[in-house]
Amino acid sequence: MGDYGGGWRYAGAAAADSRRGGSTPTKRTRRDYEDGPPVRGAYGTPRAGERDMGYGARDRGYDDRGPRGGWRDADGLGGGGDLMQYGGGGMGGNDLGMGPGLGMPGGGGVSLGPLTLVGLPDDPPILGHGGRMVGLDGGMGGRPGGLGLNGVAAEADALRGNVDVLPPDASSTLFVDGLPQDCTRREAAHIFRPFIGFKEVRLVHKDAKRVDGGKVVLCFVEFADPRCAATALEALQGYKFDETDHDSYALRLTFARHPGPRGPAPPRSLR
């Protein structure tokens, strides 16, 4: 756990739940995972609690959403600004484009065939880092006061000094390993897409140390900024890609040693 160097810690006690591994999601099949990760809240939001979210996000969120953004890319892997909505704009973390019926809408390329991208009603994606977290706390421990207000709660947190302190080596790129060899770029992207600031994922196939013909899949995930990356890192640390497969262990995430194409500071080219 000393992964991120000295004393870095998250505002919430996310790790606790995350590492305990006990409160894992209900039984799921591999197929389910491909629909999206059983994201627990970045701040340890218990899955059970997610049902209690006050705002009827579920109703409005999924139905009329249809083939919403996030699925437009030809390969369905793009991140793009669409997802920024999660924590930024409106209602909350439920804007996931993964509603029911997502499998068909003309979107581009999400034809996962029988995969049915049915959207995990009980899996509202979470995703944001402290600064943009939206009321996902719905009633669980952590912080006092009613959360659920965009920004407001977050700012209160900030004032309390409860802000995320990024480790010195934090970067916008995460290095992930522990992915199964047969993991596709699409699958990997599915895991990270729900997080604010997700941009893209790059898979790399390397030869394992043992020349038993094993290949290990490494993965580099690009985020808009180090904080976004840190949030995903923390939330997915130890994520069991496939619990039923004894060959695949928990994911292991760290900040990339040599940050991505753009690095942490992509200043002028964007202006």
Added chain:
DNA sequence: AGCACA
């Protein structure tokens, strides 16, 4: 522990 692409 293991870190590629531009």
